[in-house]
Amino acid sequence: MNAGTKFAVGAVLIVGSVGYLMASGVKQTGQYFLTPTELTQKIAVDPSFYEVGMKVGARVVPGTVSRDVATQTLRFQVTDGSARYPVVFHGLPPDTFTDSVEVVVEGRLKRDGVIYATNVLAKCGSRYEAVPKA
Amino acid sequence: MTLLGTLALWLALLVGVWGALAGFVGGLNGRADLAHSARHAVFAMCGALLVAVVSLEWALFQHDFNVEYVAAYTSRNLPIFYTWSALYAGQKGSLLFWATVLSVFGSLALVLTPRHHRELLPYVAGVVSLAAAFFVSVMLFGHANPFQRLPYTPLDGNGLNPQLQNPGMVFHPPMLYLGYISITIPFAFAIAALLSRRLDTDWLVAIRKWTLLSWLFLSIGICLGMWWAYVELGWGGYWAWDPVENASLLPWLTMTAFLHSVMIQEKRGMLKKWNLALIIGSWLLSIFGTFITRSGVISSVHSFTQSSVGYFFLAFLIVAGTASFALYTSRLPLLAAEARLESMVSREASFLFNNLLFIGIAFSVLWGTLFPILSELVQGTKVTVGPPFFNQVNIPLGLALLALTGIGPLIAWRRASIPNLQRQFAVPGTVGVFTALILLVAGMRDFYALMAMALGGFVAGTVVQEFARGARARHRQYGEGYALALGRLLARNRRRYGGYIVHTGIVILFVAFAGMAFKTETEASLRPGESASIKSPYGWTYRLTHLGISQYDALNRQVTAATLEVTRDGKRLGVLTPEKRQHVDGLGRPTFQPSSEVGIRSDLREDLYVVLGGVVNGTEQAVFRFTINPLVWWVWYGGMIIALGGLIVMWPGGSPAAKRSQAGYAVRLVGEDR
Structure with missing residues (x-):
């Protein structure tokens, strides 16, 4: 085998392992990113989707946020305009989390219809822009 | 002043368009008068844009809140430091900053490039003018004119987002921008080389410093970004694989690949196609990064407000990508390699694998970043x-x-012999194995962390061996003392030994990253007098006692601070005061959401990182998150060493005498290899 061929073999090995790592990575760590409406549809079609880790992107319903600082529990509801889900989260929400902010909730929907969040990301309009004055 | 600023923008656009036309036509038809005019167009553009920058800064300093940009990003009580940096705090200003810096870099490139490359310069002027004119046109036609006035004058401005009121944030964006922007210069030279068919290795030598410069800026920008995220965002880490972070990493990866593969082209005349593709790709990635951060197509906690500006960038990206690709493929026949790979066990081969890995990493990062969009399209x-x-x-x-960072420098060019390999690998290999053994005995069981540290030991061993051999060779040949020999070695072979210093920084970074495998975290709700404890991976126990809450007003904010006493294994270490800040405007009304100020106690082994989550209303009971982050300081040290190595490589100069001695040393090495 000349050097060129050997190199080609090495290159195929590297490209193959990158491909394999990526494919298995997506398979093992990929999460659905759904709106509440899509989540409702998904659950209706496939009830086994309860208890599956996923992300929901939605807006916090104003007035539904309750914080219990002592037990570090945050409860709120999210909606995309039509479907609505209650969320329970234990831990510290990010600074940007407020009433009516856009959030990404990472967690599982349980059969009681509540999303148990393991992580809450809040997106301010942009952290570079001021909050628009009401 | 805003009228002047807008006029300056229009003038910049006009001369930019002219510069592009004159540059390309002048270059293709060999018209010296047009080429000359294109050069002057870049200078004129630079002047006009600098006037625009001065106008905007003037409006910022005058608190002219009738200007929308000034009202949106500053306020009367904003510290002067941040008023100055508000130039690039918002989208509109950063577009202006970008265009201006590009025209400054373009002018410098035109002035500093040696005369024998002058055939390339009209095209370089053309590409720079075109790119800068694009940025100016986004400002003028994309509703992004920073000089836009409001129909009324607010009494005070919105102020700057408190998370941006941090020294790291003053330097992080411009460094990153400088990195992104300066890639345009190598790209312009690549396009010039393709258009003029001067595809020898000459043009690469002409842009070497520019590629290094943009790599250096990107490296510093990324490190500062990590530091800012760590001290300011309060989530306890420095890298979250957020799309915006990824966008800055992508061109860094391809530039780093280029800095290595270009050596093969210089030494052996191989990889010409690959190197050109890397330069073009890096530039497209820098524009791509701008596109995804501005358009909101990928949800990120970082993005600027969604705006039509993103689509300007998408269109620009598609047009520029297609044009570069067409030009590139039409010139492929001229890019044949002058040599072939002779052996798998050669420096060339190790660099090729290094490049494949860099591109593999870049591809997977790009893929992961775009995956939400791709999966939605497909599924x-x-x-x-x-x-x-x-x-x-x-x-x-x-x-x-x-x-490979360790292997590459040890293997000879062309073809390495078995004795050569034994001689080169014995010491560093042993160091690596011993590092692993010591850590195993010490009780470390995380496979990746062990591998990172063992390989780190190996690479560090190669660097020390190279310095030691070089210094010894000088000591023998010139009778210099070892310290002097080491200094001269570095001074006279800056590229090689500066590169090794960069490698040292990389090793330190990897070791620091590995440390994060042992991060521990706990949350606690404490009343005054109560305490919580957290165990560090070294086996110590930290005990944090909540002493109470204090509230006070500072310059432009109301502060709620908790005081915690920290002890480690019973020994008092001091107090930490994590804060919650509510920024207020001049009238005391709250602006922005509250932000956290992290309490950090660092030493070389680990950081204790405390976030004040909140205070129970009306009491002093507070919620905290305590995190132990091992080896974090080594990230910042690693970054500084990388920057230092980069500076050494870039440092101008090198007298003919130095070049001779360099050649002499190289001959000796080859001789020793036999």
Whole structure:
């Protein structure tokens, strides 16, 4: 085998392992990113989707946020305009989390219809822009 | 002043368009008068844009809140430091900053490039004018004119987002921008070389400093970004694989690949196609980064407000990408290699694998970043991948790359012999194995962390060996003392030994990253007098006692601070005061959401990182998150060493005498290899 061929073999090995790592990575760590409406549809079609880790992107319903600082529990509801889900989260929400902010909730929907969040990301309009004055 | 600013923008646009036309036509038809005019167009553009920058800064300093940009990003009580940096705090200003810096770099490139490359310069002027004119036209036609006035004058401005009121944030964006922007210069030279068919290795030598410069800026910008995220955002880490972070990493990866593969082209005349593709690709990635951060197509906690500006960038990206690709493919026949790969066990081969790994990492990062969009296109549902994906893919690839960091410099060019390999690998290999053994005995069981540190030991061993051999050779040949020999070695072979210093910084970074495998975290709700404890991976126990809450007003904010007494294994270490800040405007009304100020106690081994989550209303009971982050300081040290190495490589000069001695040393090495 000349050097060129050997190199080609090495290159195929590297490209193959990158491909394999990526494919298995997506398979093992990929999460659905759904709106509440899509989540409702998904659950209706496939009830086994309860208890599956996923992300929901939605807006916090104003007035539904309750914080219990002592037990570090945050409860709120999210909606995309039509479907609505209650969320329970234990831990510290990010600074940007407020009433009516856009959030990404990472967690599982349980059969009681509540999303148990393991992580809450809040997106301010942009952290570079001021909050628009009401 | 805003009228002057807008006029300056229009003038910049006009001369930019002229510069592009004159540059390309002048270059293609060999018209010296047009080429000359294109050069002057770049200078004129630079002047006009500097006037625009001065106008905007003037409006900022005058608190002219009738200007929308000034009202949106500053306020009367904003510290002067941040008023100055508000120039690039918002989208509109950063577009202006970008265009201006590009025209400054373009002018410098035109002035500093040696005369024998002058055939390339009209095209360079053309590309720079075109790119800068694009940025100016986004401002003028994309509703992004920073000089836009409001129909009324607010009494005070919105102020700057408190998270941006941090010294790291004053330097992080411009450094990153400088990196992104300066890639345009190598790209312009690449296009010039393609258009003029001067595809020898000459043009690469002409842009070497520019590629290094943009690599250096990107490296510093990324490190500052990590530091800012760590001290300001309060989530306890420095890298989250957020799309915006990824966008800055992508061109860094391809530039780093280029800095290595270009050596093969210089030494052996190989990889011409690959190198050109890397330069063009890096530039497209820098524009791509701007596109995804500005358009909101990928949801990120970082993005600027969604705006039509993103689509300007998408269009620009598509047009520029297609044009470059067409030009590139039409010139492929001229890019044949002058030599072939002779052996798998050669420096060329190790560099090729290094390049494949860099590109593999870049591709997986790009793929992961775009995955929500791709999966929605293909499957109809959005699937996202997060940090676990990036870590799972990139830790093994990164470790392979780290191994090559050590292997590459040890293997001879062309073909390495067995004795040569034995001689080169004995010491560093032993160091690596011993590092692993010591850590195993000490009780470390995390496979990736062990690998990272063992490979780190190996690479560090190669660097020390190279310095020691070089210094010894000088000591023998010139009778210099070892310290002097070491200094001169570095001074006279800056590229090689500066590169080794960069490698040292990379090793330190990897070791620091590995430390994060042992991060521990706990949350606690404490009343005054109560305490919580957390165990560090070194086996110490930290005990944190909540002493109470204090509230006070500072310059432009109301502060709620908790005081915690910290002890480690019973020994008092001091107090930490994490804060919650509510920024207020001149009238005392709250602006922005409250932000956290992290309390950090660092030493070389680990950081104790405390976030004040909140205070129970009306009491002093507070919620805290305590995190132990091992080896974090080494990230900042690693970054500084990388920057230092980069500066050494770039440092201008090198007298003919120095070049001779360099040649002499190289001959000796080849002789020794036999």
